[in-house]
Amino acid sequence: MLYDFSEKVASCLDSKEISKFIISEAMRLIKADNISVMLLNNDSDAFEVITHSGKETYSQDIMRLQEGVAVSVMDAGKAKIINNIKSDSNYASKIDDLISVMFAPLKVKDRSIGVVKLGSRSQLEYAAEDLKIFAALASQAAVAIENARLYENLKDAFITTVHTLAETIEKRDPYTGGHTRRVTDYCLAIGRMIGLSDTDIHRLELAAVLHDIGKIGIRDNVLLKDGRLTDEEFEEIKKHTIYGEEILDHIKHFKNVITGVKYHHERYDGRGYPDGVKGEDIDITARIIAIADTFDAMTTDRPYRKGLSLEAAFEELKRCSGTQFDPELVNAFLKAFENKPV
Template identity: 45%
Template sequence: MERLKRLLDLLLGKNLIDSYGLSVKNHKDEILNSFGTESGDKLELNLEKTKITIHLNLKDQILFDVIGLFLREITLLENNVHSLEEKINELKILQEISNKLNSTLQLHQLLSLIMQLSKETLNAEASSLMLLDKDSNSLIFEVALGEKGDIIKQYKIPLGEGIAGWVALTGEPIIVNDVRKDPRFAHRYDSLTSFQTRSILCVPLKTKEEIIGVIEVLNKIGMEGFDEEDLNLLYSIANQAAIAIENAKLYKDLKELFFDVVETLASAIDAKDPYTHGHSRRVSQYSELIAKEMGLNSNLVEKIKLSALLHDIGKIGISENILLKKSELSQSEREEIKKHPSLGKKILEPLSSLEDILPGIEEHHERYDGKGYPKGLKGEEISILGRIIAIADALDAMTSDRPYRKALSMEDAIQEIENQKGKQFDPEIVPYLISLWKKGLLCSGS
């Protein structure tokens, strides 16, 4: 294009300057725009509100026609390149979302990323993702980004109300570039948040069976409004988000099923002895409470909870005659009982998915001072799982009846654990148990 402009200097420069006192360099774009059709023997220009006619000889006519042809091809090519660049950018965005989709099952984190990319890519002031709550028949904000995002999240939008409610009800996408002219727009949410909505692009979130929510972006930045290309891109993003939500739901359902199976297994083990009925479940609950009180991340809390639920699975390999014996155990019988942590690890070791919980199962009878079993580990040689479960296990054992003694009160058991701080139990963890007790979050036999 720049070469064509330089060529005009040579062809027209002297003519325009001499005849009209105009400089080609100040009007190159206007001149180039006149090459839409064959020029014939003259070139007509409108420059500075002046109509100019330039008469061309045969040689210049041919040259100008060739320039016009090239100009049309170049313009078409530039438009195609721009369109291609936009498509490449869209594919990059969708690829990034897809990569994140395959790398995490943390739903809220993933959806927040998707909506941030939507907001940036579509050049919008705000974006939000709402899920349909069937109990209240309304849309609930899962993610809301923008100046008033934190405020709008506290509100529910009834199905059918506003643009988002209409899209959720009908399943139809919509572009509204002037909300003042659309009777479906619900002004009250702007009043509640002091946000000024000008334009909305909204599409439904769909699974194979149903509409589960909507995605919307608000207020296109710049003079242009949302268009069909924006709509198509947001639709693609919505499809990715719907996949993420479905995967997370499936993962949640499978996880709940898995925990149900594990809890049933743990209960079957506990049921061998009426005195330990519900023991594994309670140890798991206590362990989870301690881990959360410590501020551990959710993944680690889940591992501790599961490890505690299975901490006594090794007792499957111990004779019932020993487990159910009402009189005092002999030395050899005590040694046999001490094998259950190692047996538990051995039973679960073939299951690679449970690898991370094995330390809690093997180490829950280790002592902080190194006098425990099976390995005699001490201090932080014992995993965080083992140190937490050891406290929870002891707490439930002391507050449950045994053939040879009555249960201690929760207060007395807590005091005994505090007395063993730095000896049997981790002195850094015991205070969190005491904190739970003071908050009234512990109860024996729960």
């Protein structure tokens, strides 16, 4: 029975999800009213309840009280039962409104990264057998949580590096300052509105950040030209989509990001570039970026023209819905903006 649990937690790379697994598994195996998973935040040196089974929020007093017990369990590195905690002078008057509690350290090798607390509001005696099961769950969850946290840190560092790279390139054109950041925000709003999976959201974020990376291959006198572009110059600008593909093609992690970058200037009616791909044959990330990119270009000031108002830009998106843009995604964008300005 613990086998399923081990498999589930070992294959999960989200520390909150792992905490939810441990809570539901402990609730199934041990009689309890409340379980919370607390991790030590190394920056603030305080405990953070990352997931708990109840609806209540924790007051500062209770947190402090818990910290005292939690710290002693962490330091000892051993799970502990406190039956009838209200009469235990070591632990002051109460912990929540629980009567019997168990604490188990989240131990990774010889170090604890946090504590799991489980408690009952009724007068029951937890036995050594309960503690054994609880400690076993906690120790399996600890390794998985630590792996997930390492993965999350790595992912954050990676996204930050990619943003920095994109913003460095953006600096060549002083009038587009902040464009990448805004396009990414708009894209994520659309992606969330249509319920993309976490994996697709990650892919969308990378493609949005990197959509114009190919501009690094465009000459300054074309890229930074103030006036109207000649046909020849426009043909050169168009190449930034292909250059983007060529640059990303070297990096394994970006393989599934390439279509989003390469096709962000394709049109829903097939009259875009570089390949004239049409409708849903255009990768969904590219269809999303097309809307976000155009919306930001329309609403920001340029040296030779003032940006449109939000309302005028929304009208323009609607006017081009079904020809330039995927109509469903335009609706999703308008809805996302309606709910909460991005």
